[in-house]
Amino acid sequence: MKSFLKTFFAILLSFVVIFAIFAGVAVSKIGQGNVKIKNHSYLVVDIYGKILEYNPPGGILSEIMGGEPETLQRILDNMAKAAVDKRIDGVIMRLSSSNSAGLAKLEEMRDAVKKVQAAGKKVLCFTDSMDRKTYYLAAACDSIFAPPPANFSFVGFGVGVPHVKGTLDKLGIKPNVHKIKEYKSAAEVVMRKDMSKYARENEEWMLSEYWDIFARALKNDRGIDEAKITELMKHALFTSGEAQSAGLVDRVCYWDQLEDVLKQKDDKRLRTVTSAQYASVAPAKLGLKGKKKIAVIHAQGTIGGRENKIDPLFGVMMGHESVCAQIRKARLDKNVAAIVFRVDSPGGEGLASDLISREIEITTRVKPVVVSMVDVAASGGYYISYKADKLVADPLTITGSIGSIALKFNMHDFYKKLGVTFGFVTKGPNALMMSSDKDFTKEEWQRFTENHWAGFNMWLEDVAAKRKMSVEKVTSLAYGRVWSGRQAKENGLVDELGGLDRAIDVAKELAGIPAGRKVTIVNYPRKKGFLQMVLSKSGGITAAVNWVLYRYIHQDIWQSWHSLSERSDYLMAPMKLD
Incomplete structure (x- = not known):
């Protein structure tokens, strides 16, 4: 039976691959043709x-x-x-x-x-x-x-944040979480059964910001004032x-x-x-080209792992090696006058974020780098952004969230429910420090949190240096606080407001390209053809x-x-x- 299933799935996969090859060739041929408009x-x-x-x-x-x-x-x-x-x-x-x-x-x-x-x-x-x-x-x-x-x-606008602490309690899973700090509300999902006053405060000021921008737009576009908006929302x-x-x-x-x-x-x-x-x-056929090139490097998804990929549950994942390779490629291309680093990420893995941030820093020594923030460039998304020459955010971008979460889960009671038990053999101190079968000891927790704070403070001090602020000022904006792009411009976390067009204009200015002169935009990574993907x-x-x-x-x-x-x-x- 086992052999039959292996053979069956091997044949099925072969048919899928063959179909993909024929379909790929057909689509590639179609894509090469000119659309008659x-x-x-x-x-x-x-x-x-x-x-x-x-x-x-x-x-x-x-x-x-x-x-x-x-x-x-x-x-x-x-x-x-x-x-x-x-x-x-x-x-x-x-x-x-x-x-x-x-x-x-x-x-x-x-x-x-x-x-x-x-x-x-x-x-x-x-x-x-x-x-x-x-x-x-x-x-x-x-x-x-x-x-x-x-x-x-x-x-109207509303916020609903799920909390799974009660679910984890029923499963016998105990989070050991250290968050920096009060406003880092993502950690509350597993730590609490309700919303803290800090999380509520952050959501309230963000909703007020969204309301103001939305109301102004409807007034300008449709002549619908705030009183009318409220009346319509009642209906x-x-x-x-x-x-x-x-x-x-x-x-x-x-x-x-x-x-x-x-x-x-x-x-x-x-x-x-x-x-x-x-x-x-x-x-280029419509005259949208120029002698100088601006590279637009797209960095989207949750940051984690080495290569860009699709996770069936979490969607697009941003790998540090993939992104760094694209940055290096644009940096080494003598025909590229400046780079726009297009960020759409809620954050993710700290190490991967730092490695991408380092590549941006190196590149700024060679040619201008301008960050263009999309829906979200927060936490790790801000980490990979702040070392650029200029930061441009949309007024409605979600950014900031300068904070950090470190955790492990004690799964002992959950394992017990499943009938799973462990036997351990150790040699040397702290061998079971990160074991999922136990909580941190008092001494382990102290070392764990000290290490977490040390890494975060390095980031905090570097943000202060790059943004030309005092550490005290950055601290008042950090600890997990989330800001709209408009708020971030007011408090100094970004330089300008606007979308991709504005970021390109800023890049041209930094590269010494006259404002009215056309440029050729090159997007990275380039879309791969069928055979390249296979x-x-x-x-x-x-x-x-x-x-x-x-x-x-x-x-x-x-x-x-x-x-x-x-x-x-x-x-x-x-x-x-x-």
């Missing part, structure tokens, strides 16, 4: 599902096996091209509340919308499912359309007709009716081009399989749950705002 076309950008900052590890294999994800970078690139492409009459944003984009990503999309509008072209929104978060993007569009049965939720749930009467929607119509309005007189259908199709149009040492097929699992767990199941509970709107976890 007719005059008077509309670019259709679909904001639905997982919205990553950049392409995930796995390249074209991931797309074949798990579907191509939309990325913020592709959206920004396409919108920039649409602004100058004479064949494109306008852009239609198809918005769904079933999307994972954070507020900073939505803010950058808003900026891209304004760029298209500044070129004299309309940006329209069509939505079949809208919530308050996604409306932040919709409000920037010239007009908002929704079909009669569309779901429309417009509720909470709207039909399309009610949303139109309230001024949230401009017209109730189906997609085919919108096509009839926009299509050319003699055409049967509206001329459209999808985001994926338009991505094959090279910016032959990749980092495991292209493994990455692709992991991407399929991750998409299923985090997108398909999540969207099914969202469909069942789409009348709700929660903010889940300290680092995510819905």
Whole structure:
């Protein structure tokens, strides 16, 4: 039986690989062809599902096996091209509340919308499912359309943080946690059954910040003042007709009716081009190039391990060797005048963060490095950022969280429930210090915490030196405190506010490139082709399989749950705002 199963799965895997090879070759051939775009076309950008900052590890294999994800970078690139492409009459944003984009990503999309509008072209929104978060993007569009049965939720901001201390107690798992310090609320998930006053305080000032920026945007975009916003939130749930009467929607119509309005007189259908199709149009063909190159290095996901990869449970992982290799590549390229380091990470492993930070520091001695923060650049995400020449954050970026968590779990009672017992043989002091079968002794705990503080204080003092602040000032901003990009600009943790475009402008300035001069943008890591992924040492097929699992767990199941509970709107976890 065992032999049969091995043979069966070996044959099954062979079929999967063969299919991937044929599909990969076919997709590669298709991708090499030129997309024919007719005059008077509309670019259709679909904001639905997982919205990553950049392409995930796995390249074209991931797309074949798990579907191509939309990325913020592709959206920004396409919108920039649409602004100058004479064949494109306008852009239609198809918005769904079933999307994972954070507020900073939505803010950058808003900026891209304004760029298209500044070129004299309309940006329209069509939505079949809208919530308050996604409306932040919709409000920037010239007009908002929704079909009669569309779901429309417009509720207040809320935070809900899960705590699993009670679950761990029932399982017999005892956390031995040391956190630096009061505001490092991520540790409270396993330490407490409720929210501490420090965590609550941090969430309250962040919500006030989000409310202020959101209210200002709706006032400017739609003429909806704060009193009206509160009134609408009391109503909470709207039909399309009610949303139109309230001024949230401009017209109730189906997609085919919108096509009839926009299509050319003699055409049967509206001329459209999808985001994926338009991505094959090279910016250089539209005049978006220059002699000087700016490298944009994308660093996304939880920091941990050596290589970038997809974890089926935790998603995109940022490996220090992968990121450092890309930084070195751009540093050694004489044609690259400056680097924009694009960070979208909640943090992670301290050692990996330090090694990436060191590579940034070395690179600043050779050419300018400007950090561009996306949804989150906090904790380890800030660690890999602060040594750059300049830090640019979106007003809605979540950053700071200068603190640290060190822990182990005592699993003794859990093992006991399973009937697992251990026998130990030791030689030398502290041999069982990190054993999962016991708590720290008093002496071990003292050494553990002293070591933790020593490492953190080195970081704290270095942040003070790099940001030209006193240690006391940085301490008042640290200990786990989380800040919006706007707050971080006010307190000195970042230098400027803006998205990728602003970061590129700052990089040009530092490199001595005149403000009005065009540059060629080169994204790192470069998207690998099919054969490169198959032959990749980092495991292209493994990455692709992991991407399929991750998409299923985090997108398909999540969207099914969202469909069942789409009348709700929660903010889940300290680092995510819905």
